[in-house]
Amino acid sequence: xxxxxxxxxxxxxxxxxxxxxxxxxxxxxxxxxxxxxxIFGNSEIINKIIPKTLSVNSFEVIHTEDEVKGTDSALxxxxxxxxTSMWLAIESVKKKTSDIVVSAGNTGALFVxxxxxxxxxxxxxxPALSGLWxxxxxxxxxxxxxxxxxxxxxxxxxxxxxxxxLYKALFPNEEPKVALLNIGSExxxxxxxxxxxxxxxxxxxxxxxxxxGYIEGNEMMNGDVNVIVTDGFTGNVALKTAxxxxxxxTSELKNAMTGNLFGKIASIINLKNINxxxxxxxxxxxxxxxxxxxxxxxxxxxxxxxYIGFANSLGMCEKIVLGNLIDKIxxxxx
Amino acid sequence: xxxxxxxxxxxxxxxxxxxxxxxxxxxxxxxxxxxxxxIFGNSEIINKIIPKTLSVNSFEVIHTEDEVKGTDSALxxxxxxxxTSMWLAIESVKKKTSDIVVSAGNTGALFVxxxxxxxxxxxxxxPALSGLWxxxxxxxxxxxxxxxxxxxxxxxxxxxxxxxxLYKALFPNEEPKVALLNIGSExxxxxxxxxxxxxxxxxxxxxxxxxxGYIEGNEMMNGDVNVIVTDGFTGNVALKTAxxxxxxxTSELKNAMTGNLFGKIASIINLKNINxxxxxxxxxxxxxxxxxxxxxxxxxxxxxxxYIGFANSLGMCEKIVLGNLIDKIxxxxx
Numbered sequence: 001x002x003x004x005x006x007x008x009x010x011x012x013x014x015x016x017x018x019x020x021x022x023x024x025x026x027x028x029x030x031x032x033x034x035x036x037x038x039i040f041g042n043s044e045i046i047n048k049i050i051p052k053t054l055s056v057n058s059f060e061v062i063h064t065e066d067e068v069k070g071t072d073s074a075l076x077x078x079x080x081x082x083x084t085s086m087w088l089a090i091e092s093v094k095k096k097t098s099d100i101v102v103s104a105g106n107t108g109a110l111f112v113x114x115x116x117x118x119x120x121x122x123x124x125x126x127p128a129l130s131g132l133w134x135x136x137x138x139x140x141x142x143x144x145x146x147x148x149x150x151x152x153x154x155x156x157x158x159x160x161x162x163x164x165x166l167y168k169a170l171f172p173n174e175e176p177k178v179a180l181l182n183i184g185s186e187x188x189x190x191x192x193x194x195x196x197x198x199x200x201x202x203x204x205x206x207x208x209x210x211x212x213g214y215i216e217g218n219e220m221m222n223g224d225v226n227v228i229v230t231d232g233f234t235g236n237v238a239l240k241t242a243x244x245x246x247x248x249x250t251s252e253l254k255n256a257m258t259g260n261l262f263g264k265i266a267s268i269i270n271l272k273n274i275n276x277x278x279x280x281x282x283x284x285x286x287x288x289x290x291x292x293x294x295x296x297x298x299x300x301x302x303x304x305x306x307y308i309g310f311a312n313s314l315g316m317c318e319k320i321v322l323g324n325l326i327d328k329i330x331x332x333x334x
Numbered sequence: 335x336x337x338x339x340x341x342x343x344x345x346x347x348x349x350x351x352x353x354x355x356x357x358x359x360x361x362x363x364x365x366x367x368x369x370x371x372x373i374f375g376n377s378e379i380i381n382k383i384i385p386k387t388l389s390v391n392s393f394e395v396i397h398t399e400d401e402v403k404g405t406d407s408a409l410x411x412x413x414x415x416x417x418t419s420m421w422l423a424i425e426s427v428k429k430k431t432s433d434i435v436v437s438a439g440n441t442g443a444l445f446v447x448x449x450x451x452x453x454x455x456x457x458x459x460x461p462a463l464s465g466l467w468x469x470x471x472x473x474x475x476x477x478x479x480x481x482x483x484x485x486x487x488x489x490x491x492x493x494x495x496x497x498x499x500l501y502k503a504l505f506p507n508e509e510p511k512v513a514l515l516n517i518g519s520e521x522x523x524x525x526x527x528x529x530x531x532x533x534x535x536x537x538x539x540x541x542x543x544x545x546x547g548y549i550e551g552n553e554m555m556n557g558d559v560n561v562i563v564t565d566g567f568t569g570n571v572a573l574k575t576a577x578x579x580x581x582x583x584t585s586e587l588k589n590a591m592t593g594n595l596f597g598k599i600a601s602i603i604n605l606k607n608i609n610x611x612x613x614x615x616x617x618x619x620x621x622x623x624x625x626x627x628x629x630x631x632x633x634x635x636x637x638x639x640x641y642i643g644f645a646n647s648l649g650m651c652e653k654i655v656l657g658n659l660i661d662k663i664x665x666x667x668x
Binding site: 134135136146149150181183190191216217218219220221222230232233234236237238239240241242243244245246247248249250251252253256257260262263265266267269270272273274276277280281 | 468469470480483484515517524525550551552553554555556564566567568570571572573574575576577578579580581582583584585586587590591594596597599600601603604606607608610611614615
């Protein structure tokens, strides 16, 4: 029997919580029996709606009086935060009573409260927000997605180490291939900081990953590399531009395909293929950002995802703990 | 009868040139009879393949011995450049014998040779590369797309002025709505440089455009604004990420839709709608980047476009001259 994993869950964050969080736990529980869920939130509400199919010995509800709201500033949330479900869930990994923490709540508050409670991994200067991104043959890790606006060469090198450790934890049978996001593939392109990072990464030998040089925005989904490193400003713009483009294209496609009778008939005939396409690009499959650099793993679920997306971020938590992410990062640094 | 416009055309740049350039000129000529094309390139090749339907009094071939290659570095192209079709086409706008110049050749070389030959508009510090981008209700102008890696507050303010002048030249009946690309919509988000630019733009009154604040990557295609301003690094990453995402989604869609018999039948029934969709997002419709900031207009066609895309960039040239772009930029600055 594999190791029992304890996941601390902030039940109160994100849209339609705690219902979607509890339904997500229940869905995840059906496939993963070695998980214990520590559920932080308002026990009066939770106890009323907790799914009956969730085994009673697989979870515990820790009552919290308060919660962080989506509209709270990160600092105000941190100030009055000690009684919130988010704070107490994070504190649970700090005290080592949980292996990992997940929240669909306020990203800024989660970042600040995690930084206040958890230590940094030695020699890492800044934590980064990493995310999953589909490519033609599998999945990319992209970081930083917005935790750090200004990054140094040292930060980007740390991101390479941490991103490849995360990739190895999630996909144990694959080799992490790291690239720097830039505006050209030639060695001389880009900012001074990127060029210096390139030089260092290119001259180092790396234990668990190979360095593949620069990558441009249009190549991110080719599948040639799987760990894409950039500063938080550029990474956030790239992520959101990709989201916006995907939404724009699918809505234009929907308009074109269902605007008349021919389109509707064709869509019915082709329903299975359309569903296959939808499933392949379903953002719920890639739900979950991981804060890297803290000495415990912290996962951020998308606030607007549903219970299926939340269950997927629980699945990511499970893989991260089984893959010994924090140990892998520390080994990478040595 | 409207004004006769002279377009200087570098016939030798880009894939399949000069054939696609000449076919593009011929296509454009069928709809626009008030254009005179000054065609710079190897006259031996050009004279053999120039389309018979192009009226003999609508063009002139200026023989050039040499051409800039796609593999040339910008500096080496500039050094030996004085006999190339690109250099001589640009010189033709410098000497005011043409109103505008277009090339599908090497972007870096075009930028450097244009800067060497043409003066900057007074008080503009850096030229920017701007492009067209579809949105839900029309078209955006985005700049800078990669001419300047490091930008100052002054540069971004200049880009707002020049981008809105370009929008007004291309879409005379619409009001330019300017936004700054950022990683959040709150006033406090972003780099110090972006925050300073926001403050200045927000406190100024603008003659020809309205300032709409920040925009995030996922909102670029919403159609709420139409002039999107950013530094060249971020703009280039955003543009290429959007291209990559669009290619990824359409190839996934194609795989899903035509992988089996149902998909093929549905595609045949739905052919008209599929074509409507393809046409709406056809990159050839948006072909043509415009260098802004020089005292003559310089248009860059995509190197890999075909004759239809090249004809569209000739159409853009025509609109830019008719719309008095350079005068509009100067008025905007006053």
